[in-house]
Amino acid sequence: MVYPIVIYGHPILRKVTEDIEKDYPNLKQIINDMFETMYHSEGLGLAAPQIGKSVRIFVIDGTPAAEDDPSMADFKRAFINAHITERSGELVLMSEGCLSIPNLREDVNRESLVRIQYYDENWVYHDEVYEGYKARVIQHEYDHLDGILYTDKVSPLRRRLLKGKLNAISKGKFEVDYKTILPGQKIH
Numbered sequence: 446m447v448y449p450i451v452i453y454g455h456p457i458l459r460k461v462t463e464d465i466e467k468d469y470p471n472l473k474q475i476i477n478d479m480f481e482t483m484y485h486s487e488g489l490g491l492a493a494p495q496i497g498k499s500v501r502i503f504v505i506d507g508t509p510a511a512e513d514d515p516s517m518a519d520f521k522r523a524f525i526n527a528h529i530t531e532r533s534g535e536l537v538l539m540s541e542g543c544l545s546i547p548n549l550r551e552d553v554n555r556e557s558l559v560r561i562q563y564y565d566e567n568w569v570y571h572d573e574v575y576e577g578y579k580a581r582v583i584q585h586e587y588d589h590l591d592g593i594l595y596t597d598k599v600s601p602l603r604r605r606l607l608k609g610k611l612n613a614i615s616k617g618k619f620e621v622d623y624k625t626i627l628p629g630q631k632i633h
């Protein structure tokens with residue numbers, strides 16, 4: 446099932462998500478639906494709050510980015526109860542976008558290395574270190590679990606300039622090829 450994507454300004458995108466238990470209802474189905482929704486909207490990653498679920502899950506499939514960065518090939522994972530325990534390396538500035546903030550891209554500084562602990566969709570525990578583009582996508586999706594959006598991380602000047610654009614987005618003034626839920630609309 447393809448879920449509609451929750452759009453900037455909706456309060457669920459600002460909630461800190463909660464860890465789940467192994468027997469969380471329909472967990473495998475939710476993970477499958479998250480991948481399906483992500484592919485449908487042509488994203489590299491998707492976090493549960495973006496489909497209206499305030500739980501600590503995100504999915505990534507880096508395959509579409511492999512053309513630009515071969516390290517992203519076959520980087521397909523589900524991250525459940527994800528917790529970053531270390532961010533290090535140098536700060537790298539790179540352009541980012543987000544399915545919840547359509548038709549916008551901004552440069553964001555992020556650390557080049559992360560260590561992350563999580564369970565996969567088979568409830569196997571992982572403690573892994575990622576670098577480069579992978580570390581970037583992980584940090585973007587992980588931030589969603591803490592109610593943080595990439596636009597929070599741009600420079601104060603850029604943020605002031607973005608205010609009007611973000612306001613327009615939250616009012617639905619954008620066009621995309623996927624279904625969305627605007628602030629004020631009910632999540633089913």
Ligand SMILES: [Zn+2]
Nearest residue numbers: 542543544545
């Ligand atoms: Zn995002």
